[in-house]
Amino acid sequence: MSTTDRSTPPEFPEHPYHADVGSAPPVEPVTGRRLVVFGGMAAVVLVVLFVISAIPRESVSQLLRAEAAARDSAPVVQVTTVHRAAAGSELALPGTIQALHESAIYARAAGYVRRWQADIGAIVHSGQLLAEIDAPELAQSAEQAQAQLTQTRAALALAPADLERWKVLSRDSAVTRQELDQKRAAFESAEANTGAADANLRRLAQARQYTRVTAPFAGVITARNVDIGSLITAAGATSAPAGASGVGGAAAAGSMFRIAQTDTVRIYLTVPEAYATSIRTGLDALVTVQGIPGRAFSGTVVRTSRALDATSRTLLTEVNVPNRDFALLPGMSAQATLHFPRAAPPLLLPASALVIRSNGVQVAVVDGKPGAATATIHFRPVQLGRDYGATVEVASGAIDGMVVVLNPNADLVDGARVRVLAAPLKPKPGAGAGGGK
Numbered sequence: 001m002s003t004t005d006r007s008t009p010p011e012f013p014e015h016p017y018h019a020d021v022g023s024a025p026p027v028e029p030v031t032g033r034r035l036v037v038f039g040g041m042a043a044v045v046l047v048v049l050f051v052i053s054a055i056p057r058e059s060v061s062q063l064l065r066a067e068a069a070a071r072d073s074a075p076v077v078q079v080t081t082v083h084r085a086a087a088g089s090e091l092a093l094p095g096t097i098q099a100l101h102e103s104a105i106y107a108r109a110a111g112y113v114r115r116w117q118a119d120i121g122a123i124v125h126s127g128q129l130l131a132e133i134d135a136p137e138l139a140q141s142a143e144q145a146q147a148q149l150t151q152t153r154a155a156l157a158l159a160p161a162d163l164e165r166w167k168v169l170s171r172d173s174a175v176t177r178q179e180l181d182q183k184r185a186a187f188e189s190a191e192a193n194t195g196a197a198d199a200n201l202r203r204l205a206q207a208r209q210y211t212r213v214t215a216p217f218a219g220v221i222t223a224r225n226v227d228i229g230s231l232i233t234a235a236g237a238t239s240a241p242a243g244a245s246g247v248g249g250a251a252a253a254g255s256m257f258r259i260a261q262t263d264t265v266r267i268y269l270t271v272p273e274a275y276a277t278s279i280r281t282g283l284d285a286l287v288t289v290q291g292i293p294g295r296a297f298s299g300t301v302v303r304t305s306r307a308l309d310a311t312s313r314t315l316l317t318e319v320n321v322p323n324r325d326f327a328l329l330p331g332m333s334a335q336a337t338l339h340f341p342r343a344a345p346p347l348l349l350p351a352s353a354l355v356i357r358s359n360g361v362q363v364a365v366v367d368g369k370p371g372a373a374t375a376t377i378h379f380r381p382v383q384l385g386r387d388y389g390a391t392v393e394v395a396s397g398a399i400d401g402m403v404v405v406l407n408p409n410a411d412l413v414d415g416a417r418v419r420v421l422a423a424p425l426k427p428k429p430g431a432g433a434g435g436g437k
Contacts, residue, residue, distance in 0.1 A: 074374055074417045075409070079366055080353060082394065082402040085345040090337055091275050095267040097289075097332040099260035100320070101217055106255050108210035111135030113230045118257065120224050124215045130257055133211040133232055142204040149197035156194045159187040215259055222330075223258035232256070260330055265323045267299070267336055270314035274386040278340050279304055285319045286337045289328065297321050297328065299336065346385055346393040353404045354392070355379065363398065364405035364412060366420060377405060379414050 116131040118124055166183040267287065271279055285299040299321035308315055319336050321328060355362045360381050368375025385393030405412070
């Protein structure tokens with residue numbers, strides 16, 4: 001190798017690759033302009049990605065806002081649940097306590113009151129003497145009747161013998177047949193006069209018994225309208241010093257006394273038509289009186305009128321209550337609660353949930369998840385049973401626990417969205433209306 005070759009540096013190609021690799025493009029150096037271009041492209045890509053990701057979020061937000069707006073615009077409703085009545089039904093009705101038997105006592109004999117032996121509040125037994133009437137004219141009439149009877153009996157004793165003699169004379173043709181018939185008529189007249197005199201005497205004797213005024217049944221004297229010396233006539237007593245108005249303020253003009261049997265009292269109730277078919281003889285009743293707080297009396301339905309009053313549409317019902325201690329007084333205001341069981345308790349619904357339309361009675365049923373803020377309503381037809389006023393029975397078209405709208409307005413349509421209050425009204429189980437449960 002020459003000296004020239006040693007001093008001259010070797011020559012290398014500009015491209016790092018061998019000159020034979022002609023297929024690889026040359027690599028240009030990275031300049032500032034290229035960096036700007038690359039940065040802009042990356043920014044555009046980022047913006048596009050941001051826009052793409054923001055569109056779904058905006059759609060969701062719009063949907064949420066639309067749903068909130070729809071929820072806010074939906075009407076607010078109050079709801080209640082259909083519930084089943086209690087197995088035992090109750091009906092409370094007002095009434096007035098009356099004596100089991102009550103009567104005004106009059107005199108059959110005229111005269112003056114000699115004495116009286118029972119005042120107001122006295123408990124008497126049947127047949128007990130209450131007063132005596134002095135009737136001297138009646139005694140004299142009885143004496144006269146006795147004398148007349150004696151006279152007619154004497155005439156009757158003579159008439160048969162006289163008739164037999166005339167019969168003998170008639171057979172001998174000593175007297176005419178007409179004269180015999182007259183004697184026979186005289187005999188029959190004597191018999192009739194004796195019978196009439198005897199009947200008159202017995203009548204006067206009975207009338208003298210009427211001077212003793214007695215109690216027709218056991219009870220308590222609630223009014224005494226006479227005093228010693230009071231004149232008793234056919235029109236009745238002429239004075240009324242004590243309790244003249246009688247029991248419950250019912251005046252008995254001309255009566256001497258008024259008596260009431262109160263060991264058992266009665267209460268007359270007017271049962272509404274809705275309960276009339278449930279009333280049976282022997283039904284239990286619980287009686288309370290405002291004047292005797294904290295105490296209840298047991299009674300029993302003993303009879304009904306078996307017909308509704310055409311005006312009030314009520315059934316007259318009588319309840320008897322034992323009153324051995326005489327705590328219940330005639331004239332008291334009482335409340336009787338009737339208890340009657342029901343084998344199949346009906347479904348109850350507030351009357352305010354009913355919608356009356358041309359195609360019948362309907363209810364607005366709430367369809368939705370429990371506790372949801374909004375729900376959909378659907379109208380459903382129902383068949384009603386008894387009407388208790390604020391509450392009605394549902395015969396068909398509803399189920400126990402069904403949620404319905406209270407007081408639905410006319411703007412509600414089937415399928416409408418509504419906002420439901422947080423807690424539905426929960427009526428008392430078995431609650432009725434008008435005192436009924």
